[in-house]
Amino acid sequence: MQKHFDLVVIGSGPSGRRGAVQAAKLGKSVLVVEKGRRVGGVSVHTGTIPSKTIRETVLNLSGWRERGFYGRSYRVKQDISAGDLMGRLHKTLEHEVEVLEHQFHRNGVQWAHGTARFVEPHVIEIVGEDGECRRAEADFVLLACGTRPFRPDYVPFDGSIVLDGDEILDITQLPRSLTVIGAGVIGVEYATIFSALDVAVTLVEPRATFLDFIDKELMEEFVHELRDRNVGLRLGSAVKQIAVVNGRAQCRLENGRSVVSDMLLFAAGRVGAVEALDLPAAGLSADHRGRLTVDAQTMQTAQPHIYATGDVIGFPSLASTSMEQGRLATLHAFGHQPPSPPEFFPYGIYSVPEISVVGMSEEEVQRRGIAYETGIARFRETSRGHIMGLDSGMMKMLFSIKTRRLLGVHIIGEGATELIHIGQAVLNLRGTIDYFIQNTFNYPTLAEAYKIASLDAWNKLQAAAGPAARPVAEEPVVEGE
Numbered sequence: 341m342q343k344h345f346d347l348v349v350i351g352s353g354p355s356g357r358r359g360a361v362q363a364a365k366l367g368k369s370v371l372v373v374e375k376g377r378r379v380g381g382v383s384v385h386t387g388t389i390p391s392k393t394i395r396e397t398v399l400n401l402s403g404w405r406e407r408g409f410y411g412r413s414y415r416v417k418q419d420i421s422a423g424d425l426m427g428r429l430h431k432t433l434e435h436e437v438e439v440l441e442h443q444f445h446r447n448g449v450q451w452a453h454g455t456a457r458f459v460e461p462h463v464i465e466i467v468g469e470d471g472e473c474r475r476a477e478a479d480f481v482l483l484a485c486g487t488r489p490f491r492p493d494y495v496p497f498d499g500s501i502v503l504d505g506d507e508i509l510d511i512t513q514l515p516r517s518l519t520v521i522g523a524g525v526i527g528v529e530y531a532t533i534f535s536a537l538d539v540a541v542t543l544v545e546p547r548a549t550f551l552d553f554i555d556k557e558l559m560e561e562f563v564h565e566l567r568d569r570n571v572g573l574r575l576g577s578a579v580k581q582i583a584v585v586n587g588r589a590q591c592r593l594e595n596g597r598s599v600v601s602d603m604l605l606f607a608a609g610r611v612g613a614v615e616a617l618d619l620p621a622a623g624l625s626a627d628h629r630g631r632l633t634v635d636a637q638t639m640q641t642a643q644p645h646i647y648a649t650g651d652v653i654g655f656p657s658l659a660s661t662s663m664e665q666g667r668l669a670t671l672h673a674f675g676h677q678p679p680s681p682p683e684f685f686p687y688g689i690y691s692v693p694e695i696s697v698v699g700m701s702e703e704e705v706q707r708r709g710i711a712y713e714t715g716i717a718r719f720r721e722t723s724r725g726h727i728m729g730l731d732s733g734m735m736k737m738l739f740s741i742k743t744r745r746l747l748g749v750h751i752i753g754e755g756a757t758e759l760i761h762i763g764q765a766v767l768n769l770r771g772t773i774d775y776f777i778q779n780t781f782n783y784p785t786l787a788e789a790y791k792i793a794s795l796d797a798w799n800k801l802q803a804a805a806g807p808a809a810r811p812v813a814e815e816p817v818v819e820g821e
C-alpha cells in the first residue's frame with residue numbers, strides 16, 4: 341500500500357464512498373479505511389438497505405398490498421419465517437456490496453480493511469483484525485465513521501430476547517410479540533414492519549408525541565392506522581426497568597404499567613462511532629453523543645483539513661443527505677466551490693404505511709406567520725387507488741395565499757417516498773399552485789393526487805377571495821372535489 345494520499349476517508353458508508361469517488365473523479369489518490377469486512381457502512385449492512393429489504397419482503401410475502409381488495413385475512417404465504425426474510429436480505433446485500441466494490445475498483449479508489457485512528461492530524465494508523473498496523477499520510481481526511489446503536493447500561497442486551505437495531509437483523513425466529521422502545525424513525529419502521537407480519541407489537545415512547553417533525557394531521561392519520569391494526573402505543577411514560585423474566589422481556593414503565601413480550605427492540609437513538617479514532621490526537625473532540633461539529637457550508641471540522649460528514653455530524657442523519665455531504669466536502673477540499681444545496685430535502689419514513697414529506701408542515705407555516713391554504717387528496721378517490729385496492733393514503737399540500745407558492749407536501753400511503761419528488765422539484769424551483777392546476781398528469785396514477793389536492797386548495801382560495809376575484813372562463817371552480 342502506498343504511504344501518502346490526497347484523501348483518506350474513514351468509513352465506507354454513503355458519505356464516505358460518495359466523497360471518495362468524487363475525489364477520484366478529480367484525479368486524486370484516495371484511500372478508504374473500513375473496519376467492517378466489506379464496504380457499504382451502516383447503510384448497507386445494518387441500516388437503510390437491510391430494513392428496506394425486510395420491509396419489501398414482508399409486504400410481498402404477507403400480501404399486505406392486496407388486503408384492501410381481498411380482505412384483512414389475505415396472505416400470500418401462510419407461515420413466514422425469519423429465514424424467509426433473511427434469504428432475500430443476503431442476496432440484496434451481496435449485490436449492493438458488489439456494485440460498490442466495482443465502483444471503487446473502476447475509479448481507482450483503494451480500500452483497506454481495518455480500524456483507523458489518528459496518530460497526528462495528518463497521519464492515520466490502520467489496525468487490522470490480526471493487530472497488524474499500517475500508517476497512511478493524508479493531505480485531507482474525511483471522517484465518515486457513522487454511528488452505532490445507543491446501548492445504555494440499564495438495558496440487559498442479550499442478542500436474542502433484548503436486542504438493539506443492528507441485532508434485530510440476526511434473529512433466527514420471529515417473535516409472537518415484540519416491544520419496541522423508542523418511537524423514532526427506526527422504532528416506528530420496525531414496529532410497523534413486524535406488525536404487518538401479525539406480530540403483536542407495543543411501541544413505547546417516553547414523550548407524549550412522536551415523529552414531531554411530521555405534519556400533525558398526517559400523524560393523526562398514521563396513529564389511527566396503527567391503532568386500527570392493534571399496535572399498542574404506550575406514549576408519555578419513561579422506561580423504569582427492562583428485564584428478562586422466564587425467557588420473556590419485561591418492560592416496566594414509570595407510570596406503573598408493564599409490557600411483556602417474546603422480544604424487545606431497544607431503538608432509542610444512535611451515537612457517533614468515534615471511540616476508536618483517538619480524536620484528541622487530531623486536535624478534535626466529540627459531544628456526549630459522539631457527534632462532531634462542522635461548518636455547515638464546507639463540512640470542515642475545527643481542523644480545516646479534516647472534514648466530517650454523514651451521521652457522525654448529526655441531523656438529518658439520512659443516507660440520502662449523507663451522500664451529498666460527502667461529495668460537497670471533497671469538492672471543497674480540492675478547491676471547487678459547489679453551489680449551496682437547495683433549501684428543502686425530502687424525508688422518507690419506510691413504515692407501513694410509508695410517510696414522506698418535503699417543505700414546511702402546517703405547524704411550521706403557522707409558526708412563521710405565513711397566510712396559507714391547504715388541499716387534501718385521498719388515494720381512495722383516485723382511479724389508480726381503486727385499481728390497487730387502496731383504502732387508505734392521503735396527500736396534503738400547503739400553498740401561500742400571497743405568492744401562490746407551494747410550501748410543503750405531506751404524503752402517507754403507498755408510493756409516498758417516490759411520489760414526493762414531484763413536490764420536491766416544484767418546491768425547490770419555487771413553483772406555484774398553477775403548475776399543478778395547468779399541467780396534465782398521467783391517468784390513472786397516484787400522482788394524480790397532486791392535481792386533486794391542488795384543485796382542492798385552489799377551490800378554497802377562490803372561495804376565500806370572493807366572487808369578484810374569481811376568474812370566469814379559463815379556470816372554472818372544479819365541482820365535486
Ligand SMILES: Cc1cc2nc3c(=O)[nH]c(=O)nc-3n(C[C@H](O)[C@H](O)[C@H](O)COP(=O)(O)OP(=O)(O)OC[C@H]3O[C@@H](n4cnc5c(N)ncnc54)[C@H](O)[C@@H]3O)c2cc1C
Nearest residue numbers: 351353355375381382383387456486650651657658659660
Ligand atoms: C435501521 C436504519 C434504517 C435506516 N433507513 C434509512 C432510510 O430508509 N433512508 C435514509 O436515507 N437513511 C436511513 N438510515 C440512515 C442511514 O443509514 C445513515 O444516514 C447513513 O448510513 C449514514 O452514512 P455515513 O456516511 O455516516 O456512514 P455509515 O453508513 O454510518 O457507515 C460508517 C462506516 O464507518 C466505519 N467506521 C467507523 N469507525 C471506523 C474506524 N475507526 N475505522 C474504520 N472504519 C470505521 C463503520 O464500520 C461503517 O461501515 C437508516 C439507518 C438505520 C440504522
Ligand SMILES: NC(=O)c1ccc[n+]([C@@H]2O[C@H](COP(=O)([O-])OP(=O)(O)OC[C@H]3O[C@@H](n4cnc5c(N)ncnc54)[C@H](O)[C@@H]3O)[C@@H](O)[C@H]2O)c1
Nearest residue numbers: 522523524525526527546607608609610656657688689690
Ligand atoms: N427512513 C429513514 O430515513 C430512516 C430510517 C431509520 C433511521 N433513520 C435515521 O437514523 C437515526 C436514528 O434513528 P432512531 O430512531 O434510532 O433515533 P431517534 O433519535 O430518531 O429516535 C429515538 C426515539 O427514542 C426515544 N428515546 C430516547 N431515549 C429514550 C429512552 N431512554 N427510552 C425510551 N425511549 C427513548 C426518543 O424520544 C425518540 O423518539 C435518525 O436520526 C434517522 O434520521 C432514518
